[in-house]
Amino acid sequence: MRHIFEEGLALLRRRGVVSVILAMSLTVPMALAGFTTSMGLWSRPLVALESHATVVRVLLHPRMDVSQRQAWIAEQARTHQDWRLSEIDRETLEERLQVWFPYLEDLLEGEHAIELPTLVEVEAEDPEEVTALAEGPTVIAVGPTSSIDRVLGLMARTMTWLLGGISVILLVSAFLLAATWIHLEVYRNADEITIMRLVGATESAIRGPFVVAALIPGIFAGVAASVGAWYLVRMVAVAVEAVGLSPPVFPLWLVAAEIGVGVILPIVAALVTMGRHARAGETD
Amino acid sequence: MIRLRNLTKTYDGRRILRGIDLQVEAGEFLFLTGASGAGKSTLLKLLYAAERPTAGGVWVAGQRVDQLSRHKLALLRRKVGVVFQDFKLLRHKTVLENVTFVLRFQGLGARDAHRRAYQVLKRLGLHHRQSALPEVLSGGEQQRVAIARALAYQPRLILADEPTGNLDADLAGELLSLLCDINYQGATIMVATHDHSLLEAMPARTLILNQGLIEYDGSWPP
Numbered sequence A: 001m002r003h004i005f006e007e008g009l010a011l012l013r014r015r016g017v018v019s020v021i022l023a024m025s026l027t028v029p030m031a032l033a034g035f036t037t038s039m040g041l042w043s044r045p046l047v048a049l050e051s052h053a054t055v056v057r058v059l060l061h062p063r064m065d066v067s068q069r070q071a072w073i074a075e076q077a078r079t080h081q082d083w084r085l086s087e088i089d090r091e092t093l094e095e096r097l098q099v100w101f102p103y104l105e106d107l108l109e110g111e112h113a114i115e116l117p118t119l120v121e122v123e124a125e126d127p128e129e130v131t132a133l134a135e136g137p138t139v140i141a142v143g144p145t146s147s148i149d150r151v152l153g154l155m156a157r158t159m160t161w162l163l164g165g166i167s168v169i170l171l172v173s174a175f176l177l178a179a180t181w182i183h184l185e186v187y188r189n190a191d192e193i194t195i196m197r198l199v200g201a202t203e204s205a206i207r208g209p210f211v212v213a214a215l216i217p218g219i220f221a222g223v224a225a226s227v228g229a230w231y232l233v234r235m236v237a238v239a240v241e242a243v244g245l246s247p248p249v250f251p252l253w254l255v256a257a258e259i260g261v262g263v264i265l266p267i268v269a270a271l272v273t274m275g276r277h278a279r280a281g282e283t284d
Numbered sequence B: 001m002i003r004l005r006n007l008t009k010t011y012d013g014r015r016i017l018r019g020i021d022l023q024v025e026a027g028e029f030l031f032l033t034g035a036s037g038a039g040k041s042t043l044l045k046l047l048y049a050a051e052r053p054t055a056g057g058v059w060v061a062g063q064r065v066d067q068l069s070r071h072k073l074a075l076l077r078r079k080v081g082v083v084f085q086d087f088k089l090l091r092h093k094t095v096l097e098n099v100t101f102v103l104r105f106q107g108l109g110a111r112d113a114h115r116r117a118y119q120v121l122k123r124l125g126l127h128h129r130q131s132a133l134p135e136v137l138s139g140g141e142q143q144r145v146a147i148a149r150a151l152a153y154q155p156r157l158i159l160a161d162e163p164t165g166n167l168d169a170d171l172a173g174e175l176l177s178l179l180c181d182i183n184y185q186g187a188t189i190m191v192a193t194h195d196h197s198l199l200e201a202m203p204a205r206t207l208i209l210n211q212g213l214i215e216y217d218g219s220w221p222p
Helices: A002-014 A016-050 A066-079 A090-100 A104-108 A127-135 A148-188 A190-198 A203-242 A252-280 B040-047 B070-077 B095-104 B110-123 B139-152 B169-184 B196-201
Strands: A054-060 A084-088 A118-124 A139-142 B002-011 B014-024 B029-034 B055-060 B080-083 B157-161 B188-192 B205-210 B213-219
Touching (some): A002 A016, A016 A148, A016 A203, A016 A252, A066 A084, A066 A118, A090 A104, A118 A127, A203 A252, B002 B040, B014 B055, B029 B169, B029 B196, B070 B080, B080 B139, B110 B139, B139 B157, B169 B196
Parallel strands (some): B157 B188
Antiparallel strands (some): A054 A118, A084 A118, B205 B213
């Protein structure tokens, strides 16, 4: 084991500059992946807004009397058990309308006072279902079904998926980078690997130094990526705080995850590449 | 130690070895000679499984080498010291490291491996070059490093492909004497050579290969 570690270090020393370039090349996609993950986590609470119930307002025909209105409400409540229906009394409705239409007061009083329709508020998980009520003869109109919460939630969900997808692409590119580097190193050392096989080195003795030589830049890349991602998140946090929103944070577990990825990616890349090389050199 | 049954090797339709049968007992010293292209190197390559036979079987130390798993083959190769015709030295390692590294992956500690490697290099007159890289060595020196590497782990079988090809007469004589000592200690030795002076200097079983067939099997001269 010690021998394998020493050989790995010797390989690293021999290819010092290339190893530093590998570490830096791994750092960039891993730091961006850490950043996008942090931003995805930050936007997650907004995703929940999308599933919040929306209140849709329904206007019933003014000619409906109390018993008809109550029967209609009871019928809807029975049909749609997840809805919460509440009738807005006339005084409240008048108050609300007069905020927007001050001249309404005159229209509602006097000999030719207009008759206000009945307003029913429907709180539903899926507001699109409420729009179907507009087809009934008793309903004059159904209010808008979109809400700012739902729009924000939808945007946040899209952003989470997008950032998650970008993170995965960045990590795959980091993996391919490490695999390509090891592939080139293996072929650069193909003669030596062949000689090692011929004099009785086992596969683990041959692969071990390459794994060590890839692992050490990977660990450095993990640490550097954590610092880089933390810095990017901090920059966004400062900007977000300036507009009074809750800032994103770079969680501690992501540091461990970055280093873990820095360890795992090169190991897997080394094993896959060396395995392919071993199969190719079957008789050596 | 070595058993070949109907061993055949073909490259691009050209038959290099044509159904060779051979038995070599443990502790034997064997020369393999013949003209260039007779199949000497191919036969050795089949013995350490750098090549696979087209037909027939190869047994070394009781194991059929052409059917071994990669891991078992590595373990078998540790019992076989090979002196390659083209030396096959690791160019990034010093002379001492070239000999040491085979001892290290056989489980020897760094200190023991260095001590044993130094002893073998000293025996071959190369201890003063232990820190040199192969590229600065002469052909003869490189050949002796390759020999030192093959001898360092005291293998039960030594296969040498033209081991004196780059050595002067004195060094060739010393190498032969060294191989005799190792053979006397019980190792089986097979030397492929076209240097007839070696065959004359050392009375041993000699195989003459001709166009992929064993033309002669007996003592030298035929």
